Amino acid sequence: xxAANAIRSDIDIHELCCTADLVAWSGVVALHQGHQIALFxxxxxHDRQGEAEIFALDNHDPFSGANVIGxxxxxxxxxxxxxxxxxxxxxxxxxxGVCLEDPEQRLTVWPVRLEGDMVVLxxxxxxxxxx
Amino acid sequence: xxxxxxxxxxxxxxxxxxNGMVGHHCVEQLIERxxxxxxxxxxxxxxxxxxxxxxxxxxxxSGKDADALALGEPDLHKTHGVELHLxxxxxxxxxxxxxxxxxxxxxxxxxxxxxxxxxxxVPPVPGPDSxxxxxxxxxxxxxxDLDAIRSHAKxxxxxxxxxxxxxxxxxxxxxxxxxxxxxxxxFAPRLMPVQLDEQGGIALREHIEGLGVxxxxxxxxxxxxxxxxxxxxxxxxxxxxxxTLDTDMVVFSAGIRPQDQLARDCGLEIGERGGIVIDDSxxxxxxxxxxxxECALWQGRLFGLVAPGYTMARTVAGCLTGGEERFSGAxxxxxxxxxxxxxxxxxxxxxxxxxxxxYRWIDEAGSxxxxxxxxxxxxKVLGAVxxxxxxYYDTLLQYAQNGIDxxxxxxxxxxxxxxxxxxxxxxxxxxxxxxxxSCHNVTKGAVCQAVDAGCADIAAxxxxxKASTGCGGCTALLKQVFENELESRxxxxxxxxxxxxxxTRQELYALVRVEGITRFEELLDRHGHGLGCDICKPTxxxxxxxxxxxxxxxxxxxxxxxxxxTFMANMQKNGTYSVMPRVAGGEITPEKLVxxxxxxxxxNLYTKITGGQRIxxxxxxxxxLPDIWQELISAGFETGHAYGKSIRTVKSCVGNTWCRYxxxxxxxxxxxxxxxxxxxxxxxxxxxxxxxxTRECAEAQGKDIGVIATEAGWNLYVCGNGGMRPxxxxxxxxxxxxxxLIRYIDRFLMFYVRxxxxxxxxxxxxxxxxxxxxxLKEVIIDDSLGLGEELEAQMKHVIDTYECEWAxxxxxPEKLKxxxxxxxxxxxxxxxxxxxxxxxPRPARADERxxxxxxxxxx
Numbered sequence: 001x002x003a004a005n006a007i008r009s010d011i012d013i014h015e016l017c018c019t020a021d022l023v024a025w026s027g028v029v030a031l032h033q034g035h036q037i038a039l040f041x042x043x044x045x046h047d048r049q050g051e052a053e054i055f056a057l058d059n060h061d062p063f064s065g066a067n068v069i070g071x072x073x074x075x076x077x078x079x080x081x082x083x084x085x086x087x088x089x090x091x092x093x094x095x096x097g098v099c100l101e102d103p104e105q106r107l108t109v110w111p112v113r114l115e116g117d118m119v120v121l122x123x124x125x126x127x128x129x130x131x
Numbered sequence: 132x133x134x135x136x137x138x139x140x141x142x143x144x145x146x147x148x149x150n151g152m153v154g155h156h157c158v159e160q161l162i163e164r165x166x167x168x169x170x171x172x173x174x175x176x177x178x179x180x181x182x183x184x185x186x187x188x189x190x191x192x193s194g195k196d197a198d199a200l201a202l203g204e205p206d207l208h209k210t211h212g213v214e215l216h217l218x219x220x221x222x223x224x225x226x227x228x229x230x231x232x233x234x235x236x237x238x239x240x241x242x243x244x245x246x247x248x249x250x251x252x253v254p255p256v257p258g259p260d261s262x263x264x265x266x267x268x269x270x271x272x273x274x275x276d277l278d279a280i281r282s283h284a285k286x287x288x289x290x291x292x293x294x295x296x297x298x299x300x301x302x303x304x305x306x307x308x309x310x311x312x313x314x315x316x317x318f319a320p321r322l323m324p325v326q327l328d329e330q331g332g333i334a335l336r337e338h339i340e341g342l343g344v345x346x347x348x349x350x351x352x353x354x355x356x357x358x359x360x361x362x363x364x365x366x367x368x369x370x371x372x373x374x375t376l377d378t379d380m381v382v383f384s385a386g387i388r389p390q391d392q393l394a395r396d397c398g399l400e401i402g403e404r405g406g407i408v409i410d411d412s413x414x415x416x417x418x419x420x421x422x423x424x425e426c427a428l429w430q431g432r433l434f435g436l437v438a439p440g441y442t443m444a445r446t447v448a449g450c451l452t453g454g455e456e457r458f459s460g461a462x463x464x465x466x467x468x469x470x471x472x473x474x475x476x477x478x479x480x481x482x483x484x485x486x487x488x489x490y491r492w493i494d495e496a497g498s499x500x501x502x503x504x505x506x507x508x509x510x511k512v513l514g515a516v517x518x519x520x521x522x523y524y525d526t527l528l529q530y531a532q533n534g535i536d537x538x539x540x541x542x543x544x545x546x547x548x549x550x551x552x553x554x555x556x557x558x559x560x561x562x563x564x565x566x567x568x569s570c571h572n573v574t575k576g577a578v579c580q581a582v583d584a585g586c587a588d589i590a591a592x593x594x595x596x597k598a599s600t601g602c603g604g605c606t607a608l609l610k611q612v613f614e615n616e617l618e619s620r621x622x623x624x625x626x627x628x629x630x631x632x633x634x635t636r637q638e639l640y641a642l643v644r645v646e647g648i649t650r651f652e653e654l655l656d657r658h659g660h661g662l663g664c665d666i667c668k669p670t671x672x673x674x675x676x677x678x679x680x681x682x683x684x685x686x687x688x689x690x691x692x693x694x695x696x697t698f699m700a701n702m703q704k705n706g707t708y709s710v711m712p713r714v715a716g717g718e719i720t721p722e723k724l725v726x727x728x729x730x731x732x733x734x735n736l737y738t739k740i741t742g743g744q745r746i747x748x749x750x751x752x753x754x755x756l757p758d759i760w761q762e763l764i765s766a767g768f769e770t771g772h773a774y775g776k777s778i779r780t781v782k783s784c785v786g787n788t789w790c791r792y793x794x795x796x797x798x799x800x801x802x803x804x805x806x807x808x809x810x811x812x813x814x815x816x817x818x819x820x821x822x823x824x825t826r827e828c829a830e831a832q833g834k835d836i837g838v839i840a841t842e843a844g845w846n847l848y849v850c851g852n853g854g855m856r857p858x859x860x861x862x863x864x865x866x867x868x869x870x871x872l873i874r875y876i877d878r879f880l881m882f883y884v885r886x887x888x889x890x891x892x893x894x895x896x897x898x899x900x901x902x903x904x905x906x907l908k909e910v911i912i913d914d915s916l917g918l919g920e921e922l923e924a925q926m927k928h929v930i931d932t933y934e935c936e937w938a939x940x941x942x943x944p945e946k947l948k949x950x951x952x953x954x955x956x957x958x959x960x961x962x963x964x965x966x967x968x969x970x971x972p973r974p975a976r977a978d979e980r981x982x983x984x985x986x987x988x989x990x
Contacts, residue, residue: 021954025662025690026697031953036960048662060962065977066706067960071694071753075664078630084665086694086702091665 150176
C-alpha cells in the first residue's frame, strides 16, 4: 500500500482501506508501512448531528503493551470523543491521543480523512521525491 | 507459650479468658485503641473455633458454616500481635502469684479480663444415663452442641425443646430445619415469658403452632424415661399432672447461668444467685481483674444480650487505655425474628411501672398483637410488645429511649395504617444523642459527623462508624438517618449510571421494557445525551440482549459490546483471545475431546481445563477465530458464552448414574439447566452447580445457583460465589421436584436481571436487598409481587429465541468482516511473540522478546 495519487508536491497520499471496511461507532485497524493504525468511524460526527468523522490513533496500548486500541469502545467524556482501551480501560482522546487518566501517555495521531469511498492517510513526502 | 516476663519487652501482660462475642469485641476495641503498644495480649478460648456469631447460631442449619458465622478478620490477632489460644481451657486463676493456669503451664498477668459467658442451665430432671443416652440431654449453645444435635437428628423423627424462651424457640427452629417434627415445652404459662405479656404469648403461640411446631406451655417435666426398642420413639417425657410426650431427642434450653467458676474458685465476690460482681468500670472485687458479658453481675443484674456485653467490652477497653467510659446499665429491648415470626419487646413491656397505662391492638384472625405502655401522664413511651409485625419497632424504640413526647393520639403508633404504611418518626425528629446502633453504641450525632467527614454512602458509613455491622437490626434506621442528613445538607445521592444517563441500571431496564426500546441510539435520544461510553454501552447492550435477545453481532448492537462480546472470545493480556466452546455439565464425548485437541494443535493454542469443567484454548488471533469456530461447529460444538456477562456453566458431579452415593441424576439436571439458560445475558456472570448428593462434589454452594440432590428431590441454594469475596450460597427451598426447581430458577434469574445493578453479582445483590432472603423467598416462592408469570414468560422468550452466536456470525459475511486483524492486510499482528513452556505456547515476557521488536514497539 504505497502512494497512489500525488495531488500536492509536499504530501503523499495513501489509501488505507474502503469506507465499507469501517464499522460505525467502532474501530478497525489498518497496517501502514509496519505501523498499526486504529481507525474510528463516527458516521454522524462526534455530536451525532453532523458530517461523518474519522479518527486515527496508534493501535499500540502503552499500558498493556498489546496492539488493541482499535478494539476499544468509543464514547465521550464531557463531550470529548474518546476510546477506552479494552485491556485496562484507560481513555484516550480521539482528537489528540492524550490519555485522560495519565496525560503523560499520548498516542500518535495519524492524519486521515474520508475521500469518496476511501480512507486516506496524508504523510509528508520524502525530501527528494523520486517520481 | 511465651515466657512470663521477657526482658526485652517492657509492655504489661493482659490475659483475656473467653473468646465469645463479647471477649472478641473487647479484643477488637483494645486493638482499635492502640492497647497493643502497652500490653502483650493473650486470649484463651475454650472452643476450638474462632469467635463466632452466637446470635445467628440457628443459621448453622440453614446453610451457614462455622466460617460464615465467624466474627471479624481471620488474621486480626496475628496482624496485631495478639496471641490467640483456641481450644485451651484455663483451669485456675492464682491471684496471689498473678498467674493463670493453662494446660501448658502458668502464665503471668498484670491485668486479667474474665469473659467466660454463660452455660445452659439443665434442670435436674431424672432421666436415663447420659453416657448411654446423650440425645436425651442435649443443649443449644455452641457450634459443637449444634454438631451433636445434627448428628443425633439423623436418626430421629421428633425433637422436643425444654424452654420456650428466645433460645428455646431458636432451638426449635433448628430442629425444624433439620427436618424433625419439633415441639416446645415451657414451664411458664406462655412463650417468652420475660419479653412478652400474656396476650403477646398467645399470639406468638398461634403463629408458631401454625408452622407445625407443637407448643406445650405450663408443663413441668418430671422425668424422661427411655422406651424400649419396639416403641415408636426413644423417650417418654412425663409431665406433672400425668401427661406425657414421646420423642427421639430432648434439647434443654431452660435459661443460662453465668460461667463464674474460675472467679468463685479464686475468691472473687460472687452474687447470691451467681455472676461475678462488677462495678461501673467492670472491675471485680480484685481491681486488676475485670469481668464482662454474661458472666458479670452489675447492680444485681445479669445481661443475657450481646449489646450490653459490647458496652462492657468498650468500658474495659477504655479503662485499660485511659478512657473514661462507665457502664451504666443497658436497654434490654429486643427485636427478633423467631421461626419467621416478628417479635419485639421494648422497655417496660409488662407495664409494671406505677400508673402505667396500655394501648393494645389485637388481631385474632391474623394472630397479630401490639401493646404500647405509656407513662401515667400519658406523655412518654415506657415499653411495648409486638408480635407479628416489627415494622413499628424502630419508631417506638426511639420514643422510649429518647423520651420523645407522644403524639396526640398515642394509639396511632400501633394501629394499622390505612395508607402510607407504618408511622415513622422522621429521622430529623431524633435528638443527636439518639442511639441508632445499640450493638456498637453509635448515636445519630456520630452518624452526622461521619457524613460531614465525607461518608457518601451507606457502605462508607458502616466502615467509619461500625453502625449496623452488629446484629444489623438498625439497617433501615441508619439508611433513613443517612438520607435525611444528605437531604438536610442539600446533597443528592447520585445514582446515575454514567454521565450519559441520569438513571440507574434498574431504571433503564424498566424504560427499555416499558417503552419497547430495541436500539441503544433510541434510548440515548429519548433518555440520554452524548455518545455514550464504555460504562453505559455494555450495560445497555446487556439489557437489550436480556429483553429482546437480538444477536449481539447485529449491526445495531456491535459497537456496544466490550471486546469480548464483540469477538465472542476472551481477550488476553497480549491482545489474543481464548476460545471456550460449551461443554454442558462437563460431559464430553471422546470424539469431541479429540476435536478440541486437534484444533488446539492445528492453531498452536495453549490448552487448559477450567474451574467450570470446560476446556479453554488460548492464544488465537482475531482473524483465526472464524476458522477455529467453523471447525468446532462442524464437530457439533456451540458457543460457551465464556466471554459474556451471562450464564456460564453448570458444574456437576456424575450423580447416581455412576456414583455409589448419588441419589439423583445430577448430570442430567445440569444439562437441562445449562441448555435452558445458556445465552441469557445478566448483569454479571452467573455460575451454577448441581451435586448428586450431600457430599457436594460439584461445590454447588459456591455458585450463584446451587442445586443439591436429596432423597426426595432437590435442595436449591442461591446467591453464592467464589472469587474476590467468597460467599456461601443460602438454602432457598428444600426437597422440591424438578419442575418447581426450574420454575424458581426462572423467576430468580429474571428477578435478578430486573433489579440488580450493573456488574452486581447475585451475592452482592442479595446483600443489598432490603428484607434479605425472606423477601426473596416471598417474591419467588409465594409470588408476593404477582410477578411470577411475567418473569417466567420473559424467560421463555429468551429460551425460545436462543441461537448459537457463533453459528449466526459464521453465516453472515458482513459480520465476519470484523474478524480481521488488519482491514488491509491478511497477516497477523507481528508483535505477538510466543515462547514454549511445559510443551505449550505462552506469551513472551518483555525480556524474552527479540531486541528488534522492542525497538519497533517504542519507535
